[in-house]
Amino acid sequence: MAGFASCDQRNNNQEKTINTVQADSIPSVAPDTANFGVAPLSVEHIQHLYAATRSLIDQNRLDTASFEYNCHEEKKGRVTYYSQSGDLLLVTHQYNEYDHYEATDEYYLANDSLYFAFLKGTAWHFESGVPQATTDDVTERRVYMSKNHPIQCLEKKYSISSQSKDNHNPQTLDSQEVDCPEPMTILTAFNVLIERNGLPTAGCLE
Numbered sequence: 001m002a003g004f005a006s007c008d009q010r011n012n013n014q015e016k017t018i019n020t021v022q023a024d025s026i027p028s029v030a031p032d033t034a035n036f037g038v039a040p041l042s043v044e045h046i047q048h049l050y051a052a053t054r055s056l057i058d059q060n061r062l063d064t065a066s067f068e069y070n071c072h073e074e075k076k077g078r079v080t081y082y083s084q085s086g087d088l089l090l091v092t093h094q095y096n097e098y099d100h101y102e103a104t105d106e107y108y109l110a111n112d113s114l115y116f117a118f119l120k121g122t123a124w125h126f127e128s129g130v131p132q133a134t135t136d137d138v139t140e141r142r143v144y145m146s147k148n149h150p151i152q153c154l155e156k157k158y159s160i161s162s163q164s165k166d167n168h169n170p171q172t173l174d175s176q177e178v179d180c181p182e183p184m185t186i187l188t189a190f191n192v193l194i195e196r197n198g199l200p201t202a203g204c205l206e
Helices: 007-012 043-058 183-195
Strands: 063-071 075-084 087-097 101-110 113-126 134-146 149-161
Touching: 043 075, 043 087, 043 101, 043 113, 043 134, 087 183, 101 183, 113 183, 149 183
Parallel strands: none
Antiparallel strands: 063 075, 075 087, 087 101, 101 113, 113 134, 134 149
């Protein structure tokens, strides 16, 4: 989101369409071919369910519920739950911390089990010596899960300058396979959001 903006303006811009994963070579899938009653065991199955979920969202076929929170102006954001016939398929968490960091976390579910997490964080700063110019340093992480354990993890890092005409298109950049985090690194944040489903808060997420 490179471009001149005050800290408040960037915070106000947090309400936007959730990011699609744009993962490498994931095909489009007819959503009615997906069985969300079975948690996937392989990367290929995960990609199939992910693509089906994205298709359902694009077709506005999922029910949504959301809430916003503000934790002492230090961290604030919006949590949205996407479900089909009462079954939760996706939870998104858009938030910013202080003034120079913003993030979108997406958690995909099947049979009440987390199978994929897309975590995108952006730290931004004003460019030295260039008036009204900012640079976004972006990290995208993709974590494929099976039975509450990561089975493959990818990472992509890039920077976007508001004053450059030569910024890379993030969709053309390859993700690199990296060591996976400990399961609880992903599950702890995910479980907080699951516990808030139906019990929203206006204050800090706990």
